[in-house]
Amino acid sequence: MSALTPDLLRELVAEARLAPSVHNIQPTRWRLLGDGRLALVDATRVRAPVADPAGHDVLVSHGAALEGMSLALNRRGFAITGITTLEQPLSPQLTVLCSFAIKQGAEPDLLADLVARRMSWRGKFAASLDDAAALAQLVAARDDVICIGDRRAIADIAGWADRAEFSFVRGDDYRAELLAWMRLSPGHPHYLLDGLNRDALAMNVVEATAARYVLGSLFKPLDRLGLAASLLADGAKTASTSAIVLFCRPVGEDPLTTGRHFYRAWLEIDRAGFAACPISALSDHPDFNDRLRKLGKIGADLRLVNVFRIGRPSKPIKPRHFRLPVDRLIV
Ligand SMILES: Cc1cc2nc3c(=O)[nH]c(=O)nc-3n(C[C@H](O)[C@H](O)[C@H](O)COP(=O)(O)O)c2cc1C
Known part of the structure; x- marks a missing residue:
């Protein structure tokens, strides 16, 4: 999709960020690449190294954010396509973990409208x-x-x-x-x-x-x-x-x-x-x-x-x- 405008990207990120992350550390960043692809970027200093020594929960959190982006796109009739996973450092604080293109045409996803409602319930x-x-x-x-x-x-x-x-x-x-x-x-x-x-x-x-x-x-x-x-x-x-x-x-x-x-x-x-x-x-x-x-x-x-x-x-x-x-x- 060539029409991933800065305004649309902001809307998408506003929804994708509602995904859960370990301790709510929110390690995921997003970057629009020159070729129109979107990159999921790891903020490498955002960590909980004692609770998550192997970094597995951070990666699970990134995966949740990726799904959050997919659901946000789905609500607008778009879908993620052509995901490539790569670890490409951008700076000491940022590393690209994967990038993907966005295509038009997606069947409505029943889970997309639950995103705004979901939260961790820690009460009785x-x-x-x-x-x-x-x-x-x-x-x-x-x-x-x-x-x-x-x-x-x-x-x-x-x-x-x-x-x-x-x-x-x-x-x-x-x-x-x-x-x-x-x-x-x-x-x-x-x-x-x-x-x-x-x-x-x-x-x-x-x-x-x-x-x-x-x-x-x-x-x-x-x-x-x-x-x-x-x-x-x-x-x-x-x-x-x-x-x-x-x-x-x-x-x-x-x-x-x-x-x-x-x-x-x-x-x-x-x-x-x-x-x-x-x-x-x-x-x-x-x-x-x-x-x-x-x-x-x-x-x-x-x-x-x-x-x-x-x-x-x-x-x-x-x-x-x-x-x-x-x-x-x-x-
Ligand atoms: C991999 C992972 C592990 C988590 N483990 C716990 C946990 O052990 N206890 C807990 O209360 N919440 C846990 N959470 C939930 C997060 O703390 C929660 O998603 C985050 O604070 C954001 O809040 P929200 O879920 O209400 O949007 C975990 C979340 C993720 C992604």
């Missing part, structure tokens, strides 16, 4: 009497998700999630990095821009203040007293889910492709009437990853990429997205 879930039909819809739509709806299994997984998360939180570097991406008061200069703010974390003022101390200066004394784990536990929320979703993709898959499917699976969860939040600690922790693989009977050819808790939010969701301005994302 309401009890729901009958989720069976919605879960069946989700499983029918995606062959890369396994839904666990059994209450006892969910209670077990809620406990595992707390143990997995706490084993990471015990690391000084992990806590420091997490706190650096948290914006616990609206006065933080990046509150509306990136990272995890109080609203996104569904915390009130007291909870946010407590989190600052429990993850910060009071962590060690509280841990010595055996109190830190229970203060940070999220198990009640996980236990209130309608289902735990295991997101599995082929071993060795290109992480950009994995990321595209990660986003689509999440939108499909929303389409089925649920809200969701990933629990990466469960897939990142080898022991709990293994337990979930066994529980879900995941074959050796598949990787358990991530885990979601999904359910009906306890109150109506007013989606809010905290994102960098479009101008910063076009380079």
